[in-house]
Amino acid sequence: MKIIGEPHAMQGLAEELRGQGRKIALVPTMGCLHEGHLSLMREGKKRADTLVVSVFVNPTQFGPQEDLGAYPRDFEQDKSFMQEVGVDWVFCPTDKGMYPDGYQTYLTVEEVTQNLCGRSRPTHFRGVATVVTKLFHIVKPHFALFGKKDFQQLVVIRRMVEDLNLDIEIVGCPIVREPDGLAMSSRNKYLSPDERKEALALRKALDRARDLYRNGERSAQVLVDEAHRILGLHPCIRADYVSLCDTGTLTDVETIEGETVMAIAAFAGNTRLIDNCVLTDLGKEGI
């Protein structure tokens, strides 16, 4: 496993690998790796000859009041995980390397960023789309892998890739959960023991909505109200949103007909957590 920090050096390497006919897979991360990231890396290794993992806490996707400074970093631990999985190259640029003085170019994906997390994090997806495009240009992957836990992010990236004619296959991978069902997230480290217990409320609310859906309920309002009721049973938990959306456009639905996702964001104390379940996918995958 080799580590590379300079964007030009990474790009030169990628061009060389492509010249040799090798297929490149990229897993973009912000470090603080957990089993969710590792599952993406294993899938990347299956699909490509060379696996590149980027580790970069991207400042442009954090709002001014958000946790950029506090975001957990543990590069030594990350390296040992990546070594274990068999990562070939780790790309870990500096902030200045990615955003030098005078930087001023941004991507916006206009519609699918309006709802859900886009409401409370208005510049988040602009930062995500911008950094992911930069990483794609630097690492030149054939495949890029993203987790379905960040459902809206995956929709934004797929939309951007299609709109901008990026010649990259986007692979969405299943949510990885702790044994008790909490979706894995680097931010779970922030949780106090009480918050950690109550964080399960998100999963419980999704489970309840899934059960109602399976029993024939098709009213979005009924499912959303029931999910809110369950979140409300947990004193540490404060809902940001519970939405039932079309999986393609991410606009709210009133009645569940086409492919529909229930997406939840909620604070456990000061920690913002997200989780989701594609209700209409249950035959295929479950949550």
Next chain:
Amino acid sequence: MKIIGEPHAMQGLAEELRGQGRKIALVPTMGCLHEGHLSLMREGKKRADTLVVSVFVNPTQFGPQEDLGAYPRDFEQDKSFMQEVGVDWVFCPTDKGMYPDGYQTYLTVEEVTQNLCGRSRPTHFRGVATVVTKLFHIVKPHFALFGKKDFQQLVVIRRMVEDLNLDIEIVGCPIVREPDGLAMSSRNKYLSPDERKEALALRKALDRARDLYRNGERSAQVLVDEAHRILGLHPCIRADYVSLCDTGTLTDVETIEGETVMAIAAFAGNTRLIDNCVLTDLGKEGI
């Protein structure tokens, strides 16, 4: 010379050419080709093995009140020019091919688009940056060639390419002029005989500023006032702006010290014309 309309087909071809180790040059155009475009193509042929010219009147770079519908198109004439120069591939997608239903991703280059044409055409460079990025992803060029007549466009594209880590060399080529000095432009076709004569006012104003600069004048205000005075001598001509800017940031300067461009936009009747002169470049190139 082969013609290709479908973005995926063009992209597949480009990937194949790259796999064979061939170097690709791209000249993006909106058709209605003139000697300015042909000079870009000749330069592209010198630098690469395969020359691709795109012909696409890009709707997203026209404002609602602008001349999208009237923009001159003559594909038969264009084809014979391109054949003559030895173009290998012509990429001419449809509007729907480039912007299918649901399209929603745009690039903004924030600072260098504020001044000059950005003032009167607030969404123009967003459209330019977006379509050029799409063309880069589709055609996968090693080199892309742009004329210096569209000076701000060239600055925007260089900035975007650097910011987004696009692995493409941007080549800026000298302005090509009619024998009397008018900068070549597809929009010159709109001019009535009287307007065509008076359109020379832009060049005359630049000449006058250049002479004053050569004689030691360094005050931007003096040069700008003098250029306005010359434009004002022509009844068909109405100035949009006359600016003296830093060639990198495109911010106005008060005193000419670093690399400085005089840029002019003016209406001849209803036709908007632009021209420019890098005053501090005169030893190297002239106008």
